[in-house]
Ligand SMILES: Cc1ncc(C[n+]2csc(CCOP(=O)(O)OP(=O)(O)O)c2C)c(N)n1
């Protein structure tokens with residue numbers, strides 16, 4: 025493992041580090057998300073590998089200066105391939121006392137602490153219960169503290185503008201960014217170009233932010249602050265961009281529409297952390313994407329099902345509370361056997377829970393959250409870029425098997441960003457779709473006459489002469505689809521619906537594993553724990569301990585080799601951000617006991633914590 | 643994908659196609675499915691089904707372009723009996739399913755069949771929002787003032803004091819007036835008729851079919867099992883005196899020899915007067931197309947229930963932008979301005995960098 029903390033170099037001779045974790049923390053109004061995002065962008069531009077973790081409050085603007093209002097953005101960047109946004113920052117930028125108080129406990133011993141000392145006035149200190157200024161006295165002794173008059177310097181830097189003091193002061197986040205850019209050898213040009221574009225209609229603000237950015241950079245140089253560098257990572261050749269999970273889902277949906285030649289209709293009701301998919305898809309009307317902001321989540325899924333009936337790929341995006349509301353309509357989609365994607369960006373529950381924090385606690389809901397025997401495929405993304413794959417894979421299954429599919433992502437994947445090697449369009453999977461065009465029983469059309477191999481029913485869309493048919497939630501006679509209350513028919517239809525989903529195991533990638541051939545212990549995960557589990561196992565193996573890991577991307581059905589693979593190991597450990605939901609499914613399905621590692625803090629696992637917990641079982 | 647995002651499949655002909663027998667020769671039989679109709683004998687639903695099946699062939703629309711969408715209830719079994727495309731969905735949500743269909747496929751002719759419980763209780767929200775959006779839907783609300791399928795509980799249109807299984811001491815709730823509700827929800831076409839009106843019902847159906855946008859029709863429907871005679875004061879033999887037929891541009895008169903009329907009082911409320919006493923020039927002239935819905939709304943408040951003089955016919959018909967057309971226009975404009983979607987360009991948008 026590499027050390028983030030090292031004696032600094034100078035501007036002439038920067039000290040080289042192989043990885044750094046920086047956390048920018050400030051008030052909700054301080055623009056920390058934008059600051060982090062910009063630093064991420066230049067780091068990507070320099071070719072570092074990176075992973076980010078935005079962490080912001082549910083309140084839009086909690087009272088200024090309070091702990092509740094602290095917003096933070098963590099970035100991990102490196103010269104090698106990394107898997108997580110980092111456990112503990114080696115650098116903390118604290119814009120006010122609240123940000124310091126909320127984040128100091130995470131800063132590595134000996135870490136760099138960069139504070140805006142102008143914000144440490146009596147009022148702000150009192151707001152968070154500091155009786156004395158922590159910058160004075162010895163409480164920060166274990167850290168390398170750099171005090172900067174960020175507010176004053178910002179005001180001085182933009183004194184020529186017509187902005188008043190309050191407006192001028194708002195650029196202090198760019199001053200902080202300038203300082204950090206100098207310390208880590210990042211160029212300012214990409215940020216300057218971005219600011220010019222962003223504020224092209226407000227040149228005063230563009231000039232102020234750029235002046236502040238430059239002032240911060242100049243300060244770093246003249247004050248001879250510690251200077252480091254992080255070389256580019258050796259990533260696989262290709263063209264890269266940075267992508268968040270939600271953006272990747274939107275792109276994946278459009279790609280699925282293009283590949284299948286089936287147009288997309290999204291019905292959605294705004295909810296954190298899923299709304300950005302609605303925002304993103306609403307922009308791409310030139311791809312024929314229709315988006316409707318529905319009156320509620322029930323309407324949203326109903327509209328999507330209506331669109332699917334009419335020959336579109338119906339999609340609905342939501343988070344836990346919305347998934348609850350969609351249950352009944354989702355059951356109808358199972359019964360209608362229409363393609364449909366329900367995308368659940370999980371957040372902390374129950375109820376409103378932790379809207380802006382991450383959790384993996386909807387797995388059993390996705391699996392069983394409908395009345396009746398109501399099976400459907402579940403696909404889970406595991407990194408921000410993999411959300412692109414998940415959307416395409418979900419669409420492929422939905423269209424091929426005529427079934428609703430749930431795609432599980434979560435708040436961490438939704439907002440976190442990583443570099444993404446952009447796939448060549450020619451390499452994307454084909455998704456062949458054929459609408460029914462002919463009667464299939466003599467002169468008649470039977471909507472439930474199934475394909476022998478996939479068990480999918482035909483998709484006959486309105487406008488097709490001679491294939492008029494009615495479908496509904498009442499049980500249907502096998503084949504004809506007419507209402508049937510026959511006991512044996514209901515039994516048969518239940519078995520057919522089950523068999524259709526189960527057979528998908530033949531059509532998905534087997535569960536892969538990596539690690540030591542002679543490992544006794546397999547760490548099994550799903551969803552966004554991918555990076556943390558990977559990093560934990562990597563560290564254990566670097567220390568000579570034997571461990572293997574596997575990650576499920578399909579949760580229903582499981583890949584066909586799952587049971588056999590798990591049974592090769594003496595122990596299976598499942599870390600989850602819930603109380604053991606995958607563990608329950610694995611135990612029930614394979615009669616294999618597993619060791620559950622559970623965390624429900626609204627935050628991703630730290631690789632270090634997992635490393636320690638897994639080690640106990642090795 | 644076509645420019646407008648319609649699915650493309652060479653095997654499917656689009657636009658006006660000739661169904662079996664051709665558009666012009668479609669008959670009522672062509673719209674009857676092979677399913678046995680299972681409403682109670684004497685139920686008002688039969689008459690409505692027959693009226694719809696008799697009107698559709700005359701609309702000049704190929705059969706395969708019709709979609710009937712319903713929720714849950716006796717009335718919501720309707721799509722099964724229509725030989726068209728159809729979805730029997732879930733309780734209350736039919737307007738939302740239909741919105742998805744009509745938005746995805748503006749070429750289709752989408753009808754919603756709902757009940758007073760389905761459309762006004764569990765599904766009230768979807769109904770008002772479909773009307774507000776002016777989705778191109780024909781919405782038939784079968785109002786029998788009772789929950790039929792669940793065997794006779796009071797509904798949101800049951801009168802105060804109604805004694806049912808769930809209100810043995812009488813209902814304490816004020817009923818909705820569906821026409822008032824639709825008008826308040828910005829509906830662009832609002833009408834009322836009743837099940838056994840042989841001439842009026844088909845005429846109103848045709849008017850609704852001709853309206854582009856949301857058309858809402860409240861159809862008084864007798865449930866002879868759980869609420870028999872609820873509308874008899876209006877629809878019964880010898881009770882024509884209570885039927886106030888609305889005709890655009892004509893004074894609103896009714897009763898024996900049109901001796902009664904509707905007059906607006908100084909306070910804006912409407913009252914029933916003797917035409918002879920008031921003078922014909924004092925009688926309100928019906929204006930379906932008035933910009934404001936206030937007059938139509940006042941008309942909808944003329945009676946508090948179908949036991950007194952009650953307006954029938956089209957309360958309001960105005961032209962407003964249609965939701966699906968608007969979406970279509972935005973898609974077309976986006977394709978014109980940004981060019982048709984290029985996936986590779988999309989994926990490579992934003993800040994990119996290359997690793998060799
Ligand atoms: C979610 C849900 N809740 C309750 C029901 C039971 N239910 C079926 S129909 C109905 C009321 C139907 O009344 P109405 O819409 O007036 O239709 P009618 O039968 O009178 O035509 C109810 C409560 C259901 N099917 N689904």
Ligand code: SF4
Pocket residue numbers: 680681682684685686687716717786790791864865866867868
């Ligand atoms: S219960 Fe009433 S509404 Fe239902 S079918 Fe019978 S008569 Fe008609």
Ligand SMILES: [Mg+2]
Pocket residue numbers: 715757758759784785786787788789790797
């Ligand atoms: Mg009813």
